[in-house]
Amino acid sequence: xxxxxxxxxxxxxxxxxxxxxxxxxxxxxxxxxxxxxxxxxxxxxxxxxxxxxxxxxxxxxxxxxxxxxxxxxxxxxxxxxxxxxxxxxxxxxxxxxxxxxxxxxxxxxxxxxxxxxxxxxxx
Numbered sequence: 676x677x678x679x680x681x682x683x684x685x686x687x688x689x690x691x692x693x694x695x696x697x698x699x700x701x702x703x704x705x706x707x708x709x710x711x712x713x714x715x716x717x718x719x720x721x722x723x724x725x726x727x728x729x730x731x732x733x734x735x736x737x738x739x740x741x742x743x744x745x746x747x748x749x750x751x752x753x754x755x756x757x758x759x760x761x762x763x764x765x766x767x768x769x770x771x772x773x774x775x776x777x778x779x780x781x782x783x784x785x786x787x788x789x790x791x792x793x794x795x796x797x798x
Contacts, residue, residue: 718743722750765789 688694713730719742721727734742746754761774770776770785774793777784786792 714740716742718745720745720747722753723747 710728710730713728714734716731716734719725719731719735721744725747731742734740735744761771764771765775771789772778772782774789775785776782777786777792
């Protein structure tokens with residue numbers, strides 16, 4: 676009988692919201708400890724097996740934090756491949772939204788200085 680009830684429960688809750696809600700009950704002390712430890716990490720690795728979390732982003736964003744950011748080799752390879760693609764298409768004269776053109780309503784405008792445009796966007 677319990678098996679039938681469990682099967683029926685999973686059919687009525689296919690996304691397992693009830694299970695997720697049960698996991699959140701009680702103390703969150705261990706989760707808070709994990710987040711504080713992540714926040715205090717000296718080096719934040721981006722890409723590869725590491726994922727960005729709220730605490731890692733906060734550590735990098737906080738100007739008083741000493742956290743450094745390092746790009747994983749696999750992520751570096753992806754950045755290099757993207758950079759090569761952009762440079763190849765710039766050389767071909769291909770319009771690239773936000774690189775060789777403006778943004779939004781200005782997207783029909785071409786720019787001759789894509790590097791300056793990118794620097795301005797980061798600011």
